[in-house]
Amino acid sequence: MNQSSWNNLSKFCQLLKSCIAQRNLLTGKSLHTLYIKSVIPSSIYLSNHFIILYAKCRQISAARKVFDATPCPNVFSYNAIIAAYVKEGKTRIAHQLFDEIPEPDIVSFNTLIAACAERGETLSALRLFDRVREIGVEMDGFSLSSMISASSNDVLLIKELHSLVVKGGFDVSYASVNNSLVSCYSKNGFLEEAKRVFCEMSGREDEVSWNAMIVAYGQNKEGRKALEMFQEMVQRGLNVDMYTLASVLAAFTSLEDRVGGLQFHARLIKMGFRSNPHVGSGLIDLYSKCGGSMLECRNIFEEISEPDLVLWNTMISGYSQFEELSEEAVACFRDVLRVGYRPDDCTFVCVISACSSSRSPSHGKQIHSLVLKSDIPSNRIAVNNALVAMYAKCGNLVDARRLFDRMPEHNAVSLNTIIDGYSQHGFGNKALHLFNWMLETDYTPTNITFISVLSACAHTGKVEEGQKYFEMMTEKYGIIPEAEHYSCMIDMLGRAGKLVEAEELIESMPYSPGSIGWAALLGACRKYGNINLAVKAANQFLLMDPLNPAPYVILANIYADAERWEDYAKVRKLMQDRKLRKKPGCSWIELDKKIHTFVAEDASHPMIREIYDYLEEILLKIKHAGYVPDVRWAMVKDDRIGKAEKERMLYHHSEKLAIAFGLMSTKDGKPLLVGKNLRICGDCHNAIKLISSVTGREITVRDTRRFHCFKDGKCTCEDYW
Known part of the structure; x- marks a missing residue:
């Protein structure tokens, strides 16, 4: 080839690269036609770039035709077409192509491991990761970060991967790997481990690390420390971006500090983040969970000219917080489809959650049908868990159990969901049987597990077993009982007629039982006609929640049961004077x-x-x-x-x-x-x-x-x- 031809080929390559960068499909197709018809020698280099061009422009069929026409595709060719299929959610075909690579490199493995992580396919990711270690391909930080993300619900596996990071011996992008560890430990409630990883980074942390740690504090109900970290981050001169600000909003949400959130909202407007979708998601989450109205959330949403899928998901999640707005959540989901977004697993989890509290069980079945028709894989644990919960909460325990049994993979949330389903439907013995099976396996019970188990004991009169499990929480699993656990115990003792023991438990609690605990005792007082204790419980309830009509109604009913009509009339008069009305049945x-x-x-x-x-x-x-x-x-x-x-x-x-x-x-x-x-x-x-x-x-x-x-x-x- 003469010098002029080389120059033309060089210009051709530059133009092709420009088309790839700009996603210019029209010009790219013209170049491809010119390449096929010209005398330019067949080039695997050019073929690979045409594969990338079509993949970037989401022309997967055209990319595959170029790949199939390549006489001797190299590992770069395979990586390009595999990445294209992964981007389209077609991981099965990507796996098939991966198996055809004579000698896959770390990019080949990373592409598939990341895809498995993104789609929740933990076992597939683990098999690939083990193969990397077996054949001796040099791992990098991306491999470990992706694998840690894929194992986000498996604490034992996360700790094993953490030990690999500590041992080293391979090229590790230190910050990215440790940021993944911080996020996964935090997600599973292991805040101390997350803090330890962050502290061990000792100066090598970046803005992403600080953001991850702020989120970790917020997720684990340490909102004040999250805000302190943000202040320190600002003082150190670290870059504050939309992810940082969204993390700070999450901290206000965890604190249920609506006033602080409002003040921070004003600060965000001054900083120019008013129309940022990521920050908007944080604001909507704050208002929907901290006493705001969905009208305020809708106003925030409409200020953002180009809402992304995350923002839509947050709106659906916001509506799902309110049982009376479940229909609006479903309508919002339909809007997502109407504007052309492809729902992801988070979208489905949010709308399925709304269907769980909807008065219309048919909505849930329709959404399940859409899940099956979508490209969400059948083994996506989060979506399956949400569906199991939805069927159980809609009264269809048979389908809930059938779906649970068909799930190819379970985690602790799966077990928590079906145990809670049995408990709520009155099948306490089945709930406890599943819990005991859980203890015999590698699934570690969580604080949520024990709420369902204690509730099952409460509804079946198994007081001794309930007390045993309550002690097991702390002694064996190191779980500090929260208000919900104590409320279950109070309810359990109260239902069994052990009102004195229930009152003693309240008095011995390390913190206030809250209105839920006193409500549980008040309900038991009605069942057993203990008027004196009922008056005490009602008064304490009202101190916690003075505008709640429930304690007045229950106390009035207790007086009615005892035919103490004068006291009954006094309570009803007090309700009228305070303009409190019983919710119409x-x-x-x-x-x-x-x-x-x-x-x-x-x-x-x-x-x-x-x-x-x-x-x-x-x-x-x-x-x-x-x-x-x-x-x-x-x-x-x-x-x-x-x-x-x-x-x-x-x-x-x-x-x-x-x-x-x-x-x-x-x-x-x-x-x-x-x-x-x-x-x-x-x-x-x-x-x-x-x-x-x-x-x-x-x-x-x-x-x-x-x-x-x-x-x-x-x-x-x-x-x-």
């Missing part, structure tokens, strides 16, 4: 993707007359089966209203109306799921047991406390609730 049922809502003595439903007539027939049948209305649940004074009128009031409770409508509107044998926004009343509980018997139906009622699954005249709670 309502029940709902979904039929043919439509929600039907009922209140007591309902007259609004278009079929209400037919519903009342059908309910009368059902009530007649259960009376023959032994049903006796429990007029204590009418909560009215005897001399004001007669017994017959009290019974009529009980007949028309919202859950009875919803069940009657469900029975008359569905085929025989079809299970029913009814939701209620308050705790189910004792009379309805007795009636529904008999309704399930005389109709041969399985009826599940989801109230604010748990699921009651009625079948053949029995409830899974075994009347222990």
Whole structure:
């Protein structure tokens, strides 16, 4: 080739590189056509660059044609086409191509390990990583960082990888690897290990390291230390970017410090980060979790001209924080699809979480169908865990367990989810059986695990076992009990009638039990009629949460049960004076993707007359089966209203109306799921047991406390609730 030809070829290469850099597909295609038709000698160098061009422009088919037409592809060719498939989420084809490489290099391994990490395929990543070590390919920081990220839920594996970092012996990008370690330790609640890694970096840390440590403090409820780190970071003159600011917002969120967050928001506006999507996500998370409104969140969202997928995910997550806004979360998800974003695993987890609290179980099934049609891999643990939780919370424990059993890989969250599902549905023995199996395996229980386990013990009367597990938390696993754990113990002792022991536990707690703990004791006082302790619990409850009407309502009901009507009237008068109102009770049922809502003595439903007539027939049948209305649940004074009128009031409770409508509107044998926004009343509980018997139906009622699954005249709670 003469000098002129070499010069032309050099210009050709420069132009091709420019097309790659600028994603100029049109000019790139023209160059490719010119290359095919010209007398330029076949060049693997040029072929590889055409593969990169088409891959960068997301023309995967064209990139594959160039690769297949390359006579003797080298490792660079393979790496380019594998990276293209990985970018498109087609890891199966990428793995197949990887297996064809005669001698893969570290880039080949890193590309696939990173893909496995991003998609949560821990086992695949580990197999690749082990192969790197076996064949002696020199590892770098990217290999270790990717592998640590892939192992983010496996603390034992993270510690093993940490030991490799300490031993050294290979090229390690020190900061990137240790930043990954800080993040993973933090995510799993091992804050001390995260701090140790950060401190050992001793001057070699960068801005990313500081950001990771600020996030670590925020994730582990050390928001003050996170803010102190931010101040020190500023004093040292380190670069503060959008990731730093988002981390600081997360710290305010962990502290539930809305005032501080507002002040920092003003500072962000002055710094010019008002329209930054990453910072916007932090602000939306702050307002949605710290007493703000979703209207404020929406205003922040609309200030950002080009919202990215992360920002959309945060909006969906924000809506999902509020049970009454679950429909808006689903609508926001539809907007994500409408604007052309491809949902990732975080998107699905957020919207599935919203479906868990939705009144419409059909939403969850629709989202599950979209997950199956998407390119989210079937073994993505986070999405599968969310689906298991969704089915369980929507009353479908059978599908929850079926999905759990089909999962190719589990983690501690998976076990926590299904254990909690069994606990909430009244299958305490199954929950404890799974927990004991968990203890026999390599899964380490977390603080969340013990909340579900203690709740299962509370709902099945297993006081001794519950106390054993409570002690096990600290003695064996080093988990410091939090307010939720103590509340479970108070609830467990209270349900078992051990009110003195429950009160003693409250008095011995290392910190205030909060309104949840006193609420648990107050509920137990009603069950066992301990008025003096109930008054104390109610007063303490009100000190914690003075605007909550619940303690007034429960205390008034306790007085009504004891027929102390003067005290009952005083409590109700006090509520009126303080302008506090009891939440109106309502029940709902979904039929043919439509929600039907009922209140007591309902007259609004278009079929209400037919519903009342059908309910009368059902009530007649259960009376023959032994049903006796429990007029204590009418909560009215005897001399004001007669017994017959009290019974009529009980007949028309919202859950009875919803069940009657469900029975008359569905085929025989079809299970029913009814939701209620308050705790189910004792009379309805007795009636529904008999309704399930005389109709041969399985009826599940989801109230604010748990699921009651009625079948053949029995409830899974075994009347222990």
